[in-house]
Amino acid sequence: MIAQTLSGTFLQPTLAMAPDVPAGIGTGPKWVLLIPFLAALAACLNGVYAAMGNKTRLPAWTTVALLAVSFFATLAMAMGFDGNAYTVKAFDWIQVHGESASFIANFSFYVDTLTIYWMLFVTGLATLIALYASEYMNHDLGVSYCRFFAAFGLFVFSMACLVMGDNLVMLYLGWEGVGLCSYLLIGYFYKKPEAVAAAKKAFIVNRVGDLGLALGLYLAYVHFGTVEYSVLFSDEKLLAYVEAAKVGAFDQIPAMAQWIALLLMVGAFGKSAQFPLYVWLPDAMEGPTPVSALIHAATMVTAGVYLIARFYPVFLISEHALPIVAWIGTITAFLAATIGMAQFDIKRIMAYSTVSQLGYMFAGLGVLTPTGGAYHVLTHAFFKALLFLCCGAVMHGFAGQLDLRKLSGIRRVPGWGIVSLGMLVGCLNLAGVPFTAGYFSKDTILAEAFVTPGASMIGWILLLTAGMTAYYTFRVFFRVFVGPTHYEAGDDHHDHDDDHAHGEEHHHDAGEHGDHHADGFHPHAPGWAINTVLAVLTVASLAATGLYFVGGSKDLGYKTKHYADTMVSASTASYHSPYSAHAFHDDHHGDDDHSGDHADDAHKALAGVGPRGAIDEPLMLFGKDPHKVMYYVSGIVGAIGIALAWVFHYAGRKTAGECRMDGVARLFGPIPRWAENKWYVDELYDAIIRIPLRVASHLMHWFDKLVVDGLVNLAGMMPRVFGWFVRPSQSGVLQGYAAGMVGGVAILLVVIVLAVRLGGGS
Amino acid sequence: MENLISPIILYTFCVLGSAGFALALPRRGSKLVPLGMILLGSAFGMVAVSFIWRADRFADEHINGGGGPGLFFYVFAAIALGASIRVITHPRPVYSALYFIMTIIASCGMYVLLGAEFVAFALVIIYAGAILITYLFVIMLATQAPTGGQEGMLDETDAVAREPVVGSVLGFVLMGLISVMMLGGIDSVRPGASDFEPDAVLANLPGKVDKVLAREDLIAENERVLRAEDGGGVLDASARTITIENTELGTTRVIGSDNWPDELVAGNLDRLGWNLLHDHPMTIEIAGVILLMAMLGATVLARKHVELEEALKAEQAKRLGETTLKQQQPSGGAA
C-alpha cells in the first residue's frame, strides 16, 4: 500500500493528476517546488550538521547558498509567469473522499502575481539576512549556530508554504510553521527566562489568532465546499456575492459567508500583531536581531496582510470585515506610535514602529486599497529590515547595548559609516520623507483613506501618526548616530536585557560614567558580510522608490499605476476602489450624478459598507486630487516630526543621556511613563484573561479532585460500606457458612414450591 | 402425595425429629439423650407405619402396579437410619465411624433390593473396607492424648454439639421441604417403559454370547456370533434369536428362541459396564483425573513440614520439659 501511495505521490507524471486540478487553472513547472523545498533542505542539512557536531560556518554558507538558489528560482518563476495563475502539486496531503462531500487539501502551490510579488522579497531578504546572520551569529558557532540556521531554513520553507500554498490548509501549515520558527528563534537564547517567556507568549497569542484562521477555514470549506484557491476564487457563488456586495446588497449574502472574513481577520490580527493581539511582537525582540529583521519586521508579520489581500473577494462580501480591518489598523498604528515615542531601547522602538506600520497596511486594506497595503509591505520590508539590521550591527558591536541614552554619535566611530548611512536611509523611508519609497507607499494609503467616503477620520489619525513616526524615527537617529560621540558597552553580548533600558538606577549609572568610554571598551566594527548586506539593502530601499514609477500596465483592461499595482491587480486581491480610480484618472465625472439610491445612509458610515459601485461625493481633498495633495501634506507632516526630533534630541545635546526632551517629557506628568510601559496592556491582559483563567484552572483542578473523582471514590466506597454491614456473617465458623447455605437452599425451595403450587393452581 | 403419606404426619415427623435431634445431640451432662432417641424412633416409626398402611391403597388406584417396598426394605432402612442417627449423636468419633460402616452396609442392602448388586458390593469394599478404615486411622492419629487426670473425659470438641436446636430445626425444615417437593410430584411419575428388554444389551456383547453358547455346545469351533458391525440382525432379545456366522464358509444360521440358553441373561454387571464405558466414557476420565489430583494433593499435603505456631511450641516445650524433668528427677535423686 505504501508503495502505491508513494508512487502516486512522487512518481506519477503531472498529467495523470489532472482530475485534481480544476479546469481553467493549469499546472505549472515542477521546478517551482524548488523554492520551498530548497529552504526545507537547508533546514534538514543544518539538522544533520548539528547532529555531526559541526563547529564551522558551514551551516551559514549552506543556508545562504540554498536560499540564493531559491531566490533565483523565484526570479525565474517571476520571469516565466505568463499572466495565468497555475498550481504545482508536490504530493497528496489530506484527502477525504466522502460519498457526499470530499475534503481535499493537497501539498500543492498556487502561483499568481501576488504570490510572486510576496515571494520575491521573502526569498531575497531571507538570503541577505542569512548572509548577515552568518557573521552576526559568529559567537555561537557549534550546535547553536546550526540550530539557528535550521530554524531559519524552516522559517523560509514555512513562509513559502504560507504564501504559495494552494489552499487554506497549506496556508495554515505555513502560518503555524512560521509561528513555530518564530517561537524557536525568539527563544534562541533559551537560558534566559525572558526569551523563553517571550517565545511562549508569541506562540500562544498567535494561536489565538490561528484559531480564528482555523475557524475561517472550516467555515470556508463548509460554505464553499472547498479550500483550494483555484476552485474557491472561481466559485460562482463567491462571484455572485461579490457582485451583490458591490451594489451594497449585503442582505443577499448569507451571514455565514460574511463570517468567513471576520474569522480570517482574527488570524491576520494575531500574526500581524494588530490591536488587541499586538503584545507579543515587542517582546519578540528577545530573539537575535536577524530574526527580528526577517521574521518580525519584513516577512512573517506581513502574513496577515497577505491573507487579507489573498482573500480580498471574501472580505469584500462581508459587510463589516473591511471597516473593522481599517479601524483596527488605524488604532494599532496610532497606539504603537505613542508607545514607540516613549521607549529607550532602539530595537523596541523599531518593533513598535513595525506594529505601527503594519497598522498602516491594514488600514490600507480596509480602505479598499490592497495595492497600497501591498506596496507598503514591500517598501517596509526593505527599509525596516535595513533599520533592524543596523540596530543589530550596533548591538553586535557594542556588546548588546541598545539604550539610546548610552549611545551617541556612532557615526564618527571608525568602521561604522555604512551602518550610519543605512540607518539614515532607513529612517528617511520610515519617516516618509518625500521621494523615498516609504513616502509614496504611505501616501497611497493616506490618500485612499481621505477619498473613501466616511473614512476621513482614519485619514486624519493616520496623518497624525505619520508625524509621530517621523519624530520617533529621527529621535533614534539623532541620539544614536549623530551628536557627541559616547558609548557604553552592554553587559553581555548574549544578554541584552531590555530591563536596563527602563530602570532609574541606570540613568544614574549613565551619569556616573560621564563622558568617557567605559573600561576601555572597544566596539568592534561590522565585518564584510554585515556591511555588504547593509549596503545592498540601502540601495534596495532607495531603489524601491523606483517601483512607484515603473511596471504599470494596461493588460488587465484598466490602467495600473505601478509595479505593485499591477502585481496585486492581476491576482485574487484585484480590487480597484471606484473612488480612487475615479480621482486618479479624472475622466468619469459623469458618474457623479449617479445617485446612491440603493445605498441607505447607514451603509455610508464607512467605505467598506458603502455601495461600492456608486460614487456619492466628489473625491477631492481641498479641491484637488487627493494623491497630489497628500504629497504635500504628508511631506509637511513628516518634516514637522523630524524638526521636533531635531529640536528636542539633537540641538544643543552635550551628553548621550540628557537632552531637551527630558524637560519636555516632565511637563506631561506620568503619561510618558505610561506610554513607556505600553499603556499597561500586558498587565491588563494578565488581569482580565490570564489570571481568571488560571483561577479557573485551579478551581477545575480541585473540582476534578474533589467532586468528579470524589464521586468515583464514593461509588468505590459503597461496596466497602456494604461489606462493613455484612462482615459479621463471615465469622469464620465453618458451620455458620453451611447453615447459611442450607437456609438459602430452603428459601429457594420454598419459592419453587410456591411457584409450583401457584402455577398448578392456574 | 396424600395417597402415600398425609402431610400432617410429615409435618409431625419434622417437628418430632427436630425435637429429637435437639435432645439427642451430645452436650455435657445431658440426661435427655434417651428421650431424644425415643422421639426420633417414634417419628421414623410413624412414617414407616404410614407408608405400610397406605401402600396397598395406592396400588389399587394405579395401573402401574404398587404395593409397598417389602419387609427387607424396612429392616435395612431402620438399620441405616438408626446407625446414621448414632453417627451424629455419638460423642466418640471412633463409634461414629463404626456406626457409619453400619449405615453403609444397610444401604448396600437396599442397593441389592434395587437390583444394583455391583454397586452394593463395590460400596462395601471401597467405603466400608477402605475409606472408613482410613477414617479410623486418622481418628486415632489425630485424637489428642487425654491429659493426665482427665482420662475418660471427652474433649470439648466432641462432647458438646454446636447449637443443636438451630441445626436440627434448620435440617428438618429442609427435610419438610424436600419431602414435599419429592412426594408432591410422586403421583404423576411413571415408571420405566413396558418395552424394556434387559437382555438387549447382549447384542453389544457378542463375546459373552459366544462364550455362553460354547459352554452350552450350541456353537461350533468355526462359528461365531455375528458382530454388530457386520450388519444384519445379530441378536434379537425380544424375539430371542441369535444369528451365528460360520467364519470359514461365510454362511449364517439363526438359533431360535427354543434353543436360547437359560444362562444367557444380561446381568447387572453387564448392563452397568456397558453403560459406564459406552455411554459415559468422559465420566471415567474425569473420575480418573479427580482421583489422580486427590492423590497428588494428599501427597503434597502430607509432605509439608508443619511449622508449629509459637504458642503451641511454647506449650509443647513446657510439656516436654515437664516429662524430661519427671524422668530426670528420679535419676537426680539417685545421684
Add this chain to the structure above:
Amino acid sequence: MLTAGVSEYGLPASVLAPYLFVSAAMFVIGLIGFLTRKNLIIMFLCTELMFQAAGLALIAFGRHHLGEDGQTFVIFVLCVAAAEAAMALALVVLLFRRRETLSAEAWKELNG
C-alpha cells in the same frame, strides 16, 4: 414383596417414595450432623453420609427408570467421595498437627 432381579416394569411410585424418603432423611441427618458437630472428622463423615443419601436416591431413580445411569453416577460419587476423603483427611491431619485440636472453630481466623 422382594424386588430383586429385573422385572418388566420400573419401580412403582409407591415403592419409590419410601426409598426417597429414606434418602432425604439420611441426607438431613448428615446435614444436621455437619451443622452441629465440631469435630472436623465427624463433619467429613457427615458429608459422606450425605453422599450416601444422594447415592441411594440415584439408584432408586435408576431402578424407577430402568436404566443404569443412576448406578454409573453412584460410581462417580464414590470416586469423588474417595478423593474427598483422601484430601480432607490429609488436611485434617495437617490442621491437627498445627493446632492440636480437631475443632472447626479453631480455624475461625481463616474468614478472610
Add this chain to the structure above:
Amino acid sequence: MNPIWLILMVLVPIAGALLVAFGNARNAYRDALFASFASLVPALMALLEFDFTDSASFQGLWSVGWLEPLGLSLSIGVDSIALLLILLSVLLGPICVLASKTAITENRRLYYSWLLVLQAAMVGVFASRDLILFYICFEFTLLPMFVLIRMFGSTNRVAASTKFFLYTFTGSLVTLAGLVYVVYFAAQRNGEWSLDIGVLTTAAAFMSPGEQALVLGAMLAGFAVKVPLFPVHTWLPLAHTEAPTAGSVILAGVLLKLGTYGIYRFAIPMAPVGFVEYAPTIAVLAVIGIIYAGLICWIQDDIKKLVAYSSVSHLGFCVLGLTAVNATGLSGSVLYMLSHGFSTGGLFLMIGFMYERYHTRDMRRVGGLASKMPVWSFFMVFFAMASVGLPGLNGFPSELLCLISAFQADASWVAAGEPGAAGVTLGPWYAIFAGTGMVIAAMYLLIMVGRICFGPLTEPEGHHAHDVLPDDLNLREIITLVPLAAGCLVFGLFPGLLLDAIQEPVNQTVRLVESAQELALPRPGAGPETDAGVLMILDEAGAEGANP
C-alpha cells in the same frame, strides 16, 4: 490475506511471554526484545498481503466452531482500520521493551512476559470478528496492565492500579449487558444464535430508537470510561502517573483507543439512530473534556500528569469526530486513533527517560534541561509540537478533520433528506469551543516545554549522574524514539497513507448510519423500494463482515 499472520501476531508474543516467564531472568530483556521484533514479521506480512483496494471488507477471515448451537465461534478478520490499529499495537511492542531496559531492574521475567501478553491481547481485540472473543480480549487487556502498574509503578501504584482496574472493568460490564442485548435481539430476529459481529451489526439496525438508545447507553458506559470521556476520566491521570513508562506508552497508544474503536465498531453501527440522536450530548461532554482537561494541564507541576490530562483533552477531539458521523469526522477520528499514540507515546517516553535520570517528575525541581540534554530537548520539543497539532506533524490532519466535521455536521447546511443528512448532529459552536482547545493545548504544552527544557538549568538537590545512563540520551533511547518521531513526521506529511486506507470502511459506516436513519424515520414519498434498498445496503454491510 492469510489469516495465519493474524494468528501469529497473537501467538508469537504469547510464545515470547512463555519463553520469558520460564527462561533465565538475566535473558528476559533479550528474549522479550526478540519476541517483540519477531511479531513484527507477521505484521509486515499482513500489511503486504492486505488488499487495500477492498479495504472495507474483512480479510484474513478465519473461524473455528465452538459451541455452535449457541452461535459461539472463534473468528478473526480485519478491515483496514483494525489492521492499522493492530500494526500500531505491534509496533509499540519493541519500543516498549527497548524503553524498559534500564528502567526495570527487578522481576524482569514478570514484567516482560506481561508486556508481551498485553500485546497479544490488544491484537486480539482488533482482530476479533466474534463478540465473545472481542470481549474476552477487551477485558483481558486490563489484567497485564494491572500487573504492570501494580508491580512496577511508582509510589501510589496500589491505589492507581485498583482504580484503573475496577473503574474500567465496571464500565465494561455494563457494555457487556448492551452487547448481550444486541445478541439477544439478533437471535430473536434471525431465529438463530449468532455472535458474529457482522451478523449482529446487520440485525441491530432494526432495533427501535428506544432500544438503540438503551444499548448505546450501555455501550458507552464501558467505552466512554476507556476513552476516557469527561466526567469518567479520573482514573487516567492516576494510572498514567503511576504506570511504568512502557505502560504509559501502551495505555496512551492503544488502550485508550479501545474506547473509541469500540464506539466506532459497535456503538455507531449497532445503534445508529440512537447515536445520531445522542451525539450532541456526547459531543458536549467531549468539548467540555477538551477545555476542562486542557485548563487542568496548565497548572500541573507533575509533568506526567500534565501529559495524561492532555490525553483526555486530545481524545475529546477524537470523540467529537465520531459524533459528527460524517465521512470527514470518522476519517479524522480514526486517523486520530492511529496518530495520537505516536506523539503522546513519544512524550511519555521522554518523561520516562528523564525520570530515570532525575527520579522526579516535578517541574519545580527539574528544568532547563536543554543545556544538559540537547538531544532529549530536541525530541521533547518535537513531540510537544506534534501534540500541539502543528501542521506537518501527525496531530494536525486528524484534529483538522475532526473540527471540520463538527462544523460541517450542522442542520443549516445539510438539509434533512439530502445525502450526508445522517450527520446533522453538531454545529459551529462545537467546533469553536473545541477549537479553543487548540489554544489551550499550545498554552500548556509550551509552558511545559519552557519549564522543562528551557530556562536556567535546575536539578534536584543531591542529584548525581546515573551510573549506567549518560547525561543525554544514549543510542538505545534514540533508537526507541526514532520510529515514533518518524511516524509523527510521515503521518503529518503523508496522512494520505492512512486516510486512503481507511476511506472505504468509513464511507461504509456513514452509509450504514444513513440507511438506518431512513429505516427509522422514513421520508415522505419513500416507498417500499427504498426500504428494500436500505435493507440491501445493511445486508451488504453485514455480509462483508460475516464469515463465509
